[in-house]
Amino acid sequence: MLRYIGRRLLLTIPILFVITVATFTLMSLVIGDPVLLILGPDSTADQATIDRLRQQLGVDRPLPVQYADWLRHVVTGDFGRSFRSPISVREAILARLPVTLELTVLALVVAIVIAVPLGIAAALRSGSGLDLGLSGIASISLSLPNFWLGILLIYVFALKLRVLPSAGYVGFAQSPVQNVKFMVLPTITLALALIGSLTRYTRAVMIEVLEQDYIRTARAKGLRATTVLRRHALANGLIPVITVVGLEVAGLFGGAVVTETIFSLPGVGTLLTDSVLGRDLPMVQGIVLFITVTVVLTSLVVDLLYALLDPRIRSLYG
Amino acid sequence: MAEPIANHMPYAVETSIASASAERRARALGWVRVLRKEPQLWIGSLILVALIAGALLAPLSAPYDPLMPDYSVSLHAPSRAHLFGTDNLGRDQLSRILYGGRLSLFVGTCAVMIGMLIGVTLGLISGYKMGVLDSLIMRTMDGILAFPGLVLALSISFALGPSLRSVIIALAAVRVPGFARVVRGQMLALRNREYIEAAEALGARPVRIVLRHFLPNLVSIILVQVSLSAGSAIFTEASLSFLGFGVPPPQPDWGGMLHDGYVYLEINPWLSIIPGAFIFLAVLGFNFLGDGLRDTLDPQQRRRRGL
Numbered sequence: 001m002l003r004y005i006g007r008r009l010l011l012t013i014p015i016l017f018v019i020t021v022a023t024f025t026l027m028s029l030v031i032g033d034p035v036l037l038i039l040g041p042d043s044t045a046d047q048a049t050i051d052r053l054r055q056q057l058g059v060d061r062p063l064p065v066q067y068a069d070w071l072r073h074v075v076t077g078d079f080g081r082s083f084r085s086p087i088s089v090r091e092a093i094l095a096r097l098p099v100t101l102e103l104t105v106l107a108l109v110v111a112i113v114i115a116v117p118l119g120i121a122a123a124l125r126s127g128s129g130l131d132l133g134l135s136g137i138a139s140i141s142l143s144l145p146n147f148w149l150g151i152l153l154i155y156v157f158a159l160k161l162r163v164l165p166s167a168g169y170v171g172f173a174q175s176p177v178q179n180v181k182f183m184v185l186p187t188i189t190l191a192l193a194l195i196g197s198l199t200r201y202t203r204a205v206m207i208e209v210l211e212q213d214y215i216r217t218a219r220a221k222g223l224r225a226t227t228v229l230r231r232h233a234l235a236n237g238l239i240p241v242i243t244v245v246g247l248e249v250a251g252l253f254g255g256a257v258v259t260e261t262i263f264s265l266p267g268v269g270t271l272l273t274d275s276v277l278g279r280d281l282p283m284v285q286g287i288v289l290f291i292t293v294t295v296v297l298t299s300l301v302v303d304l305l306y307a308l309l310d311p312r313i314r315s316l317y318g
Numbered sequence: 319m320a321e322p323i324a325n326h327m328p329y330a331v332e333t334s335i336a337s338a339s340a341e342r343r344a345r346a347l348g349w350v351r352v353l354r355k356e357p358q359l360w361i362g363s364l365i366l367v368a369l370i371a372g373a374l375l376a377p378l379s380a381p382y383d384p385l386m387p388d389y390s391v392s393l394h395a396p397s398r399a400h401l402f403g404t405d406n407l408g409r410d411q412l413s414r415i416l417y418g419g420r421l422s423l424f425v426g427t428c429a430v431m432i433g434m435l436i437g438v439t440l441g442l443i444s445g446y447k448m449g450v451l452d453s454l455i456m457r458t459m460d461g462i463l464a465f466p467g468l469v470l471a472l473s474i475s476f477a478l479g480p481s482l483r484s485v486i487i488a489l490a491a492v493r494v495p496g497f498a499r500v501v502r503g504q505m506l507a508l509r510n511r512e513y514i515e516a517a518e519a520l521g522a523r524p525v526r527i528v529l530r531h532f533l534p535n536l537v538s539i540i541l542v543q544v545s546l547s548a549g550s551a552i553f554t555e556a557s558l559s560f561l562g563f564g565v566p567p568p569q570p571d572w573g574g575m576l577h578d579g580y581v582y583l584e585i586n587p588w589l590s591i592i593p594g595a596f597i598f599l600a601v602l603g604f605n606f607l608g609d610g611l612r613d614t615l616d617p618q619q620r621r622r623r624g625l
Contacts, residue, residue, distance in 0.1 A: 012458070014457040014461070015457065015461045016458045018457060018458050018460070019461050019464055021461075022462065022465075026474060027473075027477065030476065139358075139605065139606075139609065140602065142601035142605075143598060143601040143605045144598055145553060145557070145598055145601065146555060147556075147557060147560045147576070147594070148576065148590075148594030148595075151583065151590045151594065152590075152591070152594070154583065155583055155591075159583065159584050159587075247434070250466040250467075251467075253466045253469065254467055254468035254469055255468075255469055256465030257472075258468065258560070261561060272472070273562075276472060276476050281382070284473065285477060288465070291469055292464050292466070292469070295465075296464045299464075304510065
């Protein structure tokens with residue numbers, strides 16, 4: 001197990017390296033010359049002043065040196081300060097994080113609770129009308145644009161039926177009931193695509209498991225169908241489903257950006273779109289890096305969890 | 319010696335013609351059977367043909383100028399004069415949808431083509447060379463894949479500034495790793511085939527082996543990837559536009575129309591419903607086509623993946 005963890009960690013390092021280089025390069029494309037950005041177009045500063053400013057900011061050094069310096073700060077959690085507000089990027093992200101976490105975790109839980117039973121049902125009756133119907137709905141839901149779904153939900157439930165709020169947020173600590181009301185529509189919006197892919201995946205994995213020899217053996221020795229399902233099929237079939245969570249976490253965060261914007265949820269996603277609009281460079285850089293590193297670390301944890309639950313994976317890596 | 323050949327010639331030609339036409343008939347029948355067995359394939363194709371025709375024929379079929387305001391009819395619901403209604407400036411929504419399809423489909427297609435060219439090239443190099451270069455390319459692809467597609471596209475178009483070109487570059491960059499991975503994976507599977515070994519033993523140059531012996535066997539898998547990628551690219555393009563970071567006005571695109579119309583959800587919901595429905599149809603069309611192609615070209619996958 002230790003060797004597996006070691007290998008998996010080693011694989012993560014180059015990915016993190018690529019991510020930081022990509023983010024840094026992208027953002028240095030934006031800057032152009034930060035000194036001119038700070039001075040403004042009408043500045044009459046002479047060359048000596050400009051050079052001095054460059055030196056102060058450290059942008060006169062070669063890019064690799066600047067990258068190393070930036071990385072040293074980022075590793076300690078220092079993402080710099082916002083151009084537009086007096087707070088640091090880290091504070092801003094941390095302040096918005098609870099909303100995004102609530103949204104993504106709720107969507108994930110809802111998706112698993114709905115999709116796994118549907119996938120199992122479709123697999124048990126594969127080829128039947130139920131299976132075809134479920135699989136059809138699953139693949140249609142994968143093409144449904146989340147922003148369109150969100151707008152339709154707002155139109156029906158907020159504007160026509162007036163049963164749920166269309167936008168805004170109340171913290172759970174302030175009023176649990178209000179909080180749930182505000183989260184219902186965003187959660188559905190974010191969960192739907194995940195329900196589609198998770199249903200498909202659960203179905204595929206279960207069909208494969210149900211064809212294994214040990215399932216036939218269990219049936220042949222006269223165990224009841226429910227026992228076979230519960231004791232033999234589910235135990236082995238549901239472990240790979242965990243990996244989907246790792247694969248989908250990137251899509252979940254991308255979806256959260258859109259969902260938060262539609263429903264005006266004060267999360268990291270809206271912070272990102274607002275910062276892009278305000279051309280708040282350190283903020284955009286910090287958020288993009290934060291989201292992506294979170295994605296990488298989540299899939300790392302999921303992989304380790306998978307190996308912990310399934311000895312076959314561990315032995316693959318010896 | 320000359321006579322038998324002369325005698326055989328007409329016969330040989332005749333059978334080859336006969337077998338060619340029989341083969342053609344069988345192939346046509348095969349396609350009919352495929353279409354019947356793969357409803358996704360023909361539903362997807364049908365949707366796409368309709369959307370592409372609508373976009374291409376926009377100058378002929380659009381009843382109004384998509385950019386011309388007419389304040390006397392602003393925010394009208396669908397009617398006989400304006401089948402899809404009008405927006406806040408009184409512009410005809412049907413005409414804007416038809417012209418908008420041009421931009422949305424063009425941007426998506428361009429992005430996928432660029433992404434394919436770069437991704438397939440990287441995949442071919444990675445799969446053939448192996449070793450350090452392979453690790454370098456594939457770890458870079460892993461890194462790019464870790465970015466949520468929308469977040470990466472957003473950062474790239476932020477870095478390059480708002481323009482048609484930067485949106486296309488952003489969407490193309492997101493699509494590169496998918497192609498590289500698929501191509502490399504398939505090349506590893508093909509590596510130990512005898513004909514590759516034979517070509518190498520004959521001393522064929524690497525470029526020739528890759529282009530003449532690997533690439534033809536990768537076409538079907540690339541085709542599937544193109545179709546699925548086009549669906550994702552159009553979806554990401556619409557998301558960018560919806561968030562307000564897409565191709566700048568005045569040319570309409572579906573995501574941008576949704577972005578502008580969403581404000582009037584209470585007065586004229588059609589401004590949101592209709593553009594969204596077209597984005598949905600385009601994404602659905604490409605996804606169905608891709609899934610259908612994959613099931614047809616690789617029947618073993620069919621059972622595993624669902625549907």
